[in-house]
Amino acid sequence: MQRTNRLRFFFGPATRGDTDSPVVHRHDDFELASEADLAHFDVETDSNGHHYAVRKDDTK
Structure with missing residues (x-):
């Protein structure tokens, strides 16, 4: 804490x-x-709860 007090x-x-x-x-x-x-991205969630981005397909 001495270092913090000196900086303060x-x-x-x-x-x-x-x-x-x-x-x-x-x-x-x-x-x-x-x-x-x-x-241009959608956010997906897998079965473990991890989030990731997927590029949207413009051809749909």
Whole structure:
């Protein structure tokens, strides 16, 4: 704990922010591009509960 106390002395206490405030999602160009890329996949679950992505077949 001495090392932690020394770091706290130099850098100050860790800030945690307001944990009660809602998360703000920004719909920027990167997020829109990611959503477009992920739209080509379906999430499947096997009998053991493992999740994996399967590329959607566009020929259906």
